[in-house]
Amino acid sequence: MKHRLITSLAVPLLFLAACGGEPETQRYGSEPPLPDPQRGLLPSMEIASPAPWGEQRPAVPQGYAIAAIATDLRIPRQTLALPNGDILVAEGRGGGAPALTPKDVIAGIIKARGTSSVDGGDRLTLLRDADGDGVFETRTVFASNLNAPYGLAFVNGRIYVANQDALVRFDYQPGQTTASGPPVKVADLPSALNHHWTKALAASPDGRFLYVGIGSNSNITERGMPAEVDRARVWQIDAQTGAHRPYATGMRNPTALTIQPGTGELWAAVNERDEIGPNLVPDYVTSVRDGGFYGWPYSYWGQNVDTRVQPQDPQKVASAIRPDYAVGSHVATLGLAFSTPAMGAQFADGLFVGEHGSWNRSPPVGYRVVFVPFRGSHPAGSPIDVVTGFMGADGKTHGRPVGVTVDPRGALIVADDLSNTIWRVTPVARGAASSGAASTATPR
Amino acid sequence: MPLHPLHRMLLGATVTLFLGVLLSDVAYGQSYEVQWKNFASWLIVGGLLVGGLTLLWALIMLLRADGRSGSPVVYVLLLVASWIFGFGNALIHAKDAWASMPTATVLSVIVVALAGAATWRGFVSLRAQAAS
Numbered sequence: 001m002k003h004r005l006i007t008s009l010a011v012p013l014l015f016l017a018a019c020g021g022e023p024e025t026q027r028y029g030s031e032p033p034l035p036d037p038q039r040g041l042l043p044s045m046e047i048a049s050p051a052p053w054g055e056q057r058p059a060v061p062q063g064y065a066i067a068a069i070a071t072d073l074r075i076p077r078q079t080l081a082l083p084n085g086d087i088l089v090a091e092g093r094g095g096g097a098p099a100l101t102p103k104d105v106i107a108g109i110i111k112a113r114g115t116s117s118v119d120g121g122d123r124l125t126l127l128r129d130a131d132g133d134g135v136f137e138t139r140t141v142f143a144s145n146l147n148a149p150y151g152l153a154f155v156n157g158r159i160y161v162a163n164q165d166a167l168v169r170f171d172y173q174p175g176q177t178t179a180s181g182p183p184v185k186v187a188d189l190p191s192a193l194n195h196h197w198t199k200a201l202a203a204s205p206d207g208r209f210l211y212v213g214i215g216s217n218s219n220i221t222e223r224g225m226p227a228e229v230d231r232a233r234v235w236q237i238d239a240q241t242g243a244h245r246p247y248a249t250g251m252r253n254p255t256a257l258t259i260q261p262g263t264g265e266l267w268a269a270v271n272e273r274d275e276i277g278p279n280l281v282p283d284y285v286t287s288v289r290d291g292g293f294y295g296w297p298y299s300y301w302g303q304n305v306d307t308r309v310q311p312q313d314p315q316k317v318a319s320a321i322r323p324d325y326a327v328g329s330h331v332a333t334l335g336l337a338f339s340t341p342a343m344g345a346q347f348a349d350g351l352f353v354g355e356h357g358s359w360n361r362s363p364p365v366g367y368r369v370v371f372v373p374f375r376g377s378h379p380a381g382s383p384i385d386v387v388t389g390f391m392g393a394d395g396k397t398h399g400r401p402v403g404v405t406v407d408p409r410g411a412l413i414v415a416d417d418l419s420n421t422i423w424r425v426t427p428v429a430r431g432a433a434s435s436g437a438a439s440t441a442t443p444r
Numbered sequence: 445m446p447l448h449p450l451h452r453m454l455l456g457a458t459v460t461l462f463l464g465v466l467l468s469d470v471a472y473g474q475s476y477e478v479q480w481k482n483f484a485s486w487l488i489v490g491g492l493l494v495g496g497l498t499l500l501w502a503l504i505m506l507l508r509a510d511g512r513s514g515s516p517v518v519y520v521l522l523l524v525a526s527w528i529f530g531f532g533n534a535l536i537h538a539k540d541a542w543a544s545m546p547t548a549t550v551l552s553v554i555v556v557a558l559a560g561a562a563t564w565r566g567f568v569s570l571r572a573q574a575a576s
Contacts, residue, residue, distance in 0.1 A: 039543065041535045101485045103538040222540040224478040275540055310476050310542040 027279065028382050032326040034301055037276035044278060045107075046362040048114035048397035053419055053443045056398060059389040060425050063344065066387065069129070069136040069413075070422040071443045074121030076415040077198070078256075078335075078403030079422065080152035080159070084174050087127040087136070087405075087413055089422060093120030094148030094164035094197035100223065114359055114397070116418050122146045124161065126177050127422065134426065140177040143170060151201025151257070153210065155239075162199035162212055165191035167237060186210070187242035190230040193217045196271075198334075202257035203239075205264050210237045211247060211288075213254030213268060220273050220308045221297045232296045234268065234288060250294040250320060256336035256354075256403065260287070263377050269333040269353060270323065272300060276308075278361045282326030283333045285351060285372065285379070295320040325379040330358035331366035335404035335414070339371070342410030344427040350374040352386060352412060354401040367391040369401050369414055387414055387425060399423075399443075419443045447566055451505075454498040455566050459559040461491035462530065466552040473549055478541065484548070485537045492530050495559070499523045502566075522562035529555045 027033050060066045070076075073091055080088040099105045123146060128138035143161075151162030159170045161183065168183035189199055189212060196215025203210050216232040217223050234254055236247040253271040260267055266288040272281035273296070281300040293316060295302065297309045302322035305312065327333055335354020339347050350373040355366035367390040370383035390399045399416035406412055412425040421443040447455070464487040472480035502520045509516055533551040536544050 039539060041532065043538075100482050101538070102489050102534070103485070218540070220540045220543075222478060222481075275543070308539075308541040308543040310545075 027282070028326055028328060030325055030379065032282050032301070034281075034304060035277055035279050037280055037306075039275055039277065043275050043360060044362045045110060045360055046364050046395075047110055047359050048357060048364070048367070048391060048400065048418070049395050050114065050116070050418055051392075051396035051398055053398045053421075056389065058387045058399065058414075058423060060387055061346070061385070063346075063428055064425055065428050066423055066425045067134060068421045068443045069134075069424045070125070070127050070139060071420065073125060073420045073422065074118050074123070075116060075417050076125075076402070076420060076422055077150050077417055078152050078200075079405040079413045079415050080154055081405050081407045081413065082154060082159075082172075082174075085129065085132075085407065085409065086177075087407075087422065088142060088152060088159065089125045089127065089415065090146075090149040090152055090161065090403075091121030091123055091125060092146065092148035092150065092164075094150070095194050096197075097193040097195040097217065097223075111359055115400075116420055118420055120148060122148060124149060124152075124179075128177070134424070138177065142177065143179040143183065146183070148197060150198045151212065153201045153203040155203035155205075156207035158207075160186070160201060160203060160210055160239075162189065162201040164194055164197045164199060165189055167199075167201070167210060167212060167242075169239075185242075186239065187237050187244055189235075190214055193223065193227055195223065195227075196231075196253045196255075198253075198255055200255055200257045200268070202259055202266060204266075205259060208239060210239055211235070211257050211266055212237060212244075213251070213257050215253035215255065215271075216296060219275060220306060228297070234266070247290060248288045248292045248294065250292075250296045250298075250316075251288075252296040255332075255334045257288075258336045258338060260377065261338055261340075265377075267336065267338075267351070269327075269336040270294070271332055271334075272329070273297075273306065274330065274360050276306070277329075279329050282329050283331050284323040284326050285333065285336060285353060286323035286325065289321060292321045293319050294323060301326070325372060327353055327355070327370065327372070327383060328365055330361040332356035332358060334402045335369070337404045337406045337412075339406055340408055340410070342408065342427075343406065343412065344410075346384075347371050347386070351379070352404045352406065353383070354404040354414060356400050356402055356417075357391060357397070364391060364395075367397065367400060369404055369412070386412070387423065390416070390418075416443075448501075451498065451501050452567065454494055454501065455563050458491055458495040458498050458526070459556065459563045461487050461494060462526070462552070462555045462559045465491060465533070466549070466556050469545075469549040469552045473545060476542075481537065481541075481544065481548075484552070485534070488530060488534045488537060491555075491559075492527065492534065495523065495527050495530060499527055519562060519565040522558055522565055526555055526558035526562055529558060 123144040124142040148164035200213030217227040256269040357367035369387035400418040468484035
């Protein structure tokens with residue numbers, strides 16, 4: 001009798017816990033099928049289990065080589081190729097929004113297990129390969145005492161850096177290995193709470209404007225709407241005056257911005273919302289329309305209403321734009337770079353996308369760099385694996401890709417913020433020994 | 445055997461904390477002000493903590509019961525049930541924003557009812573049985 005009573009009380013709860021669905025394969029492209037939202041009693045979590053690279057290396061397609069050009073960095077996030085071929089690396093760890101709920105406390109402890117334990121560098125490191133042999137023999141600290149620098153841009157002889165709280169700039173002379181002085185502030189950026197702290201950055205080709213991606217302060221408004229003032233949007237900032245205006249809104253977390261060569265159009269990689277299923281909502285890459293509203297928080301992938309947001313706003317939903325291209329739910333797109341023919345025929349026209357990897361999906365996804373092929377300045381076709389092997393089949397994770405940068409001379413630079421390494425992928429010249437670009441440094 | 449005063453205090457605190465959860469849920473439902481939901485989430489943690497101590501004490505009492513002074517089985521079962529539903533309520537409250545509603549409020553009502561019944565049983569019935 002006792003037992004039956006306990007069972008009858010416990011059963012409804014178990015029932016609730018059991019109603020999670022099976023993850024299907026990920027869907028890509030401009031019209032991804034969207035399953036119904038669902039969530040069991042517990043959110044799915046599968047945290048990367050960090051392990052050193054050892055003798056292993058990320059895998060690249062045949063005809064390409066990969067090498068570590070810098071190791072033992074302090075949380076490298078985004079990189080920038082300067083005109084003389086030097087590589088600038090932004091290192092840092094930002095955020096620090098206070099835990100508001102018991103869930104925040106528990107999730108914070110769990111998620112920390114899947115990241116590097118190194119302190120963020122709050123600096124820019126410069127890497128130089130003077131003789132072009134693929135070995136970056138010079139390494140200097142270009143600037144330090146920054147505040148979680150992330151987005152980088154070079155335009156009109158200036159280096160712009162998006163700290164987590166301000167856009168700053170350095171004057172730059174070709175060949176410089178250290179900044180000649182402290183940075184000049186261009187504009188303050190929204191930094192209260194900074195749940196999504198990364199500030200992505202791109203410069204308009206004429207250098208008049210800078211575009212800054214500002215992530216939301218929550219997954220889906222669970223910190224309340226007042227926390228979302230000036231969040232989940234892309235700002236256009238006047239390089240001269242520092243004045244800003246919202247360029248596009250409703251982008252939950254625009255983690256990478258870049259300008260499309262030829263069209264001059266702004267493109268963004270956006271991380272979408274969590275906790276409504278393993279195959280919702282797709283992270284996406286999209287051209288960014290001036291004045292466009294992309295749904296967050298009221299709707300996703302266009303006008304699919306998210307009922308977790310109350311009160312709702314049907315008018316905003318009606319104006320929501322569908323993004324261009326889905327790269328898969330929870331992959332965490334953090335890197336974005338247009339390719340160049342110097343990368344080889346297979347990757348001549350399209351976008352490289354760095355996928356940091358999921359923490360809230362089982363099985364995990366992402367943990368790779370993909371290539372989205374373009375035709376006529378639009379995405380055409382499925383993503384192609386470019387750099388893989390960051391997470392082994394055993395779940396051991398050696399690295400997590402963040403920023404991707406195309407060196408116009410024919411190299412893909414990938415920042416890895418778990419092993420604190422910068423990887424360089426190059427096409428192997430036909431007939432050349434494949435060991436030509438052998439590893440130059442050993443990541444831990 | 446009447447409950448130890450400290451045991452009673454824990455029991456009274458449990459139902460009070462769970463009542464706070466319910467009132468916060470109602471306030472969130474009325475206002476969409478997410479801070480009420482944060483209050484509710486922490487009050488559940490408090491209820492589970494204090495309720496857990498109460499349950500522990502009650503279980504020890506159950507093991508040591510000699511049968512003559514009234515059996516605490518129903519009391520213990522009510523405490524167990526309120527703790528289990530309270531735990532489920534914590535998980536429901538961990539859903540972001542409005543995703544927890546209206547299930548959260550329904551569960552809060554059930555938890556308050558169970559904790560209230562346990563308290564009633566603990567304060568009145570056990571003593572009455574002991575007196576008879």
